[in-house]
Amino acid sequence: MTASPDPPMAGSFGHPRAQAALAERPGALLRLLEAARKNLLLYLPGHPQVxxxxxxxHAGLGVILKSRGSVRFDIYEDAFFLGNRILLEESLQTPGLLEELMTNHVGSVEFLQGxxxxxxxxxxxLLAAAGRQSHLGDAVAAAGLQFIKTGPPKELGKGEQKATGLAPRELYRIGLRTMDALNYQAVQGAPLNLRNARLLGNSMVNVILHDRHALLGVAALYQHDEDTCHHSVDVAVLSLMLGLRIGLDExxxxALGTAALLHDIGKMSIPRSLLGKPGGVTATERSVIERHTVHGAGMVQHLQGLAQTAMLVALEHxxxxxxxxxxxxxxAKKQHLFTRIVAIGDFFDASTSARRTYRKPLLPDQAMHAIVTGAGKLFDPTLAALFxxxxxxxxxxxxxxxxxxxxGVVYRPTEGKALQPQLKVIRxxxxxxxxPVLVDMAQDQRRVLHCIDPIRAGIDLTAYL
Ligand SMILES: [Fe+2]
Ligand SMILES: [Fe+2]
Structure with missing residues (x-):
């Protein structure tokens, strides 16, 4: 293909504001690269779209490299990194590019100025033709490219993986979007991009290992939203807290976080009208809803490396x-350990959430009470106590x-002292x-009596968490 002459400043980066945004977020270059690669695969060379x-x-490359000599993207554990910062959103949005580079044993791509x-x-x-050749790296070297270099895959140094640089709120937001996309694929009957669920699970684990309570606060902010995607992410957060408590390794x-994210994926095969039906359902409708367990297990069977636990959790939850x-x-003689964990998080989130259209949601202390009193029959007693x-x-x-x-608003639990959290006194x-006055209830004369409904009390949690 013959390249056409360079336009003055192509595409949408002519505007200074667009240029500034791109220069601040170099990861966006990966989306531009992926768009170009996909167009080359879809259309004949020379097509205007290509x-x-x-x-x-190319214009994006120019903008990003205007103020720096080079930019290098590394690939670790199914994700792009820029320095030690994970480009989670970009990785989730360019699964084809990531896959192509990984199967071609490319561990880094570097772009030099000019x-x-x-x-x-x-x-x-070369990238678009990569599926038809064995080594993209060799092909790039053979083509004699001066300004674009690829490197082999590298192992991550010990401890490096945890430095993802992702803010908990950003991760939560990306998590919602990822689950939303996955649900959409499921509703459409399209193949599920299960790798994205695993990638999200991995990032959640990294953030929680860095600060175990970080995601709990963010999840609490969204507790009353009506979206089913929230449920998947919230259940994953709660399950990971419990998994961390029992000393699961990374x-x-x-495996636990990913299985929790996917536990209700089978619900996407059930008509929406049935799921949110007020006033209860008929016996036939109930049996259709109950099939989401079996459907879900079938849907996650191709989850690479983690299929077995994800299938069990979906089936047994x-x-x-x-x-x-x-x-x-x-x-069955016993539920899998991961199912017993997810079942507790599932109950807690479902029972406290306003998503319940046909039953009044429980306040958090009421849900916790139900878990403790259900121990031994509904829930694993040891896990219930640890939860x-x-x-x-x-x-x-x-x-x-x-x-x-x-x-007060609780902003941090005190481990081992379930009834004496750390809180902010607000009224x-x-x-x-x-x-707001910070109080550690473990060091205070006052006691916490019970939860009250923030909506009825007119309290906006976002101001305090
Ligand atoms: Fe379920
Ligand atoms: Fe659920």
Whole structure:
């Protein structure tokens, strides 16, 4: 293919604001590269769409390299990194590019300042043809590219993986979008991009290992949203907290987190009208809903490396500890450990959430009470006790009444002291709004009495978490 002459400043980066945004987020270059690669695969060379996306990629390259000599993207554990910062969003949005590079044993791509359009074009052509050749790295070297280099895969140094640089809120937001995309694929009957669920699970594990309570606070912020994607992410957060508490290692946490994210994926095969049906369902409708366990297990069977646990969790998560519940599994002697963990997180999130259209949601302390009283029958008693201990009797985000009559918001549990969390006192006994005062209840004379409904009390949690 012959490259056309360089346009002055192609694509949408002519505007200074667009240029500034791109220069600040170099990972966006990966999306431009992926768009150009896909267009080359879809259209004949010379098609206007191909030329436009190549120009866009080249223009993006110019903007990003204007103020720096080079930019290098590394690939570790199914994700792109820039320095030690994970490019999670970009990795999730360019699964084809990532896959192509990984199967071609490419561990890094570096762009140097001054790459002409011809070279950028040649690189994308080699990338698009990568499926038909054995080593992309060799092909790039053979093509004599001066400004674009690829490198072999590298192992991550010990401890490096945890430095993802992702803020918990950003991860949560990306998590919601990822699960939303996955649900959409499931609803459409399209092949599921299960690698993205694993990648998300991995990032959640990394963030939680860095700060174990970080995601709990973020999840609490969204507790009352109606979206089913929230449920998957929240259950994963709660399951990981419990997994961490019982000392699971990193691969174990990854398998648990991913299985938790996918536990309800089978629901996507059930008509929406049935799921949110107010006023209960008929016996036939109930049996259709209950099939989400079996459907889900089938849907995750191609999850590379983690399929077995994800299938078991999807299949068993509505079984109770005493094996009552559904589906009936006459051969089962015990639920998998991960299912017993996910079942507790699942119950807690489902029962406290406003997503329940047909039943009033429980307050967090009521849900916790139900878990403790259901121990031995509904829930694994050891795990139920540990859950109470880890998440606390008044979990993060709970709005509570103190023995003094004041009102507080729980922002951190105190491990081992389930009823004495750390909180911010936000209202006095007369209901007047206070400048938040941090109180460690383990060191205080006052006691936490019970939860109150933040919506009815007119309290906006985002101001305090
Ligand atoms: Fe379920
Ligand atoms: Fe669920």
């Amino acid at each position: 030329a436009a996306s190549l120009h866009e990629f 790459a002409p359009l011809q070279e950028a074009t040649r690189f994308v052509e 691969p174990g946490l990854l 509505h079984l109770n500890y005493d094996l009552s519940g559904y589906p009936r599994l006459p051969w 109470l201990n880890t998440v606390g009797g008044f979990p993060v985000g709970s709005v509570v009444r103190l023995s003094s009559g004041e009102v 006095d006994a007369q209901g007047a709004v206070l400048e």
